[in-house]
Amino acid sequence: MTVTAPADTGSPAVGHPHRRGTFGGFVAAKVAGLQDGYLRESSYAVAVLARLRRAVGREPAADFTILEQTRVAEEYLEHRWHSDDEVTHTEQAMHSALTLYAVHQQSIRDLPMHRDGIGLGAAVALLAQQATSPDAVHRRFAALGTATTYASVTTHLRSLVRLLRDTRIPLDYGVLAEDLVTLQKPWGPTQVRGRWGRDFYRQPDTRNRHQAGTTDSMPDQTTSEE
Numbered sequence: 001m002t003v004t005a006p007a008d009t010g011s012p013a014v015g016h017p018h019r020r021g022t023f024g025g026f027v028a029a030k031v032a033g034l035q036d037g038y039l040r041e042s043s044y045a046v047a048v049l050a051r052l053r054r055a056v057g058r059e060p061a062a063d064f065t066i067l068e069q070t071r072v073a074e075e076y077l078e079h080r081w082h083s084d085d086e087v088t089h090t091e092q093a094m095h096s097a098l099t100l101y102a103v104h105q106q107s108i109r110d111l112p113m114h115r116d117g118i119g120l121g122a123a124v125a126l127l128a129q130q131a132t133s134p135d136a137v138h139r140r141f142a143a144l145g146t147a148t149t150y151a152s153v154t155t156h157l158r159s160l161v162r163l164l165r166d167t168r169i170p171l172d173y174g175v176l177a178e179d180l181v182t183l184q185k186p187w188g189p190t191q192v193r194g195r196w197g198r199d200f201y202r203q204p205d206t207r208n209r210h211q212a213g214t215t216d217s218m219p220d221q222t223t224s225e226e
């Protein structure tokens with residue numbers, strides 16, 4: 001069962017929630033199980049996430065100690081065109097999603113960083129709204145959009161995920177995994193970049209609402225939101 005943020009945690013609202021497919025649901029269930037254990041301070045989950053963090057950016061089979069977690073169920077493996085040693089698109093995406101989630105959740109014990117329905121574009125839009133330098137976030141997002149290899153995509157994702165962690169903005173890792181599968185298809189990059197871009201620019205700008213809501217505040221009162 002997916003752990004979701006309570007209503008009073010200040011978690012961001014999302015204007016256009018995503019629906020996952022079956023593979024995304026499989027990945028999300030794996031992440032949610034680890035998340036539940038980590039938030040309960042299970043020693044097993046803490047150790048697993050530490051191993052997953054060390055494997056971020058590496059090849060899926062480079063660390064056999066995490067294969068129990070990153071193993072893809074047979075029905076999602078896809079066809080291996082050349083040999084049984086070939087890493088499938090779903091295996092690559094599963095590895096990336098879990099290792100990135102481990103980075104995202106690191107040292108956050110009171111709030112789940114995997115949350116259903118929050119696509120990457122929407123999460124980064126919220127990040128830009130909360131950042132001291134929105135232009136810097138825009139540049140990082142643009143760099144992700146122009147990345148030409150899977151390795152460079154995951155490198156830029158890691159950078160953005162660390163910023164999301166710093167601002168405690170969650171992400172749906174099942175949706176991200178499905179995006180990463182599509183990204184590896186010959187026709188996929190254009191589709192995925194378009195979806196990320198649309199989600200980014202569709203996200204309501206909460207800064208305007210906040211400013212309007214605080215216009216009538218007393219001059220000697222300040223509100224701190226963290």
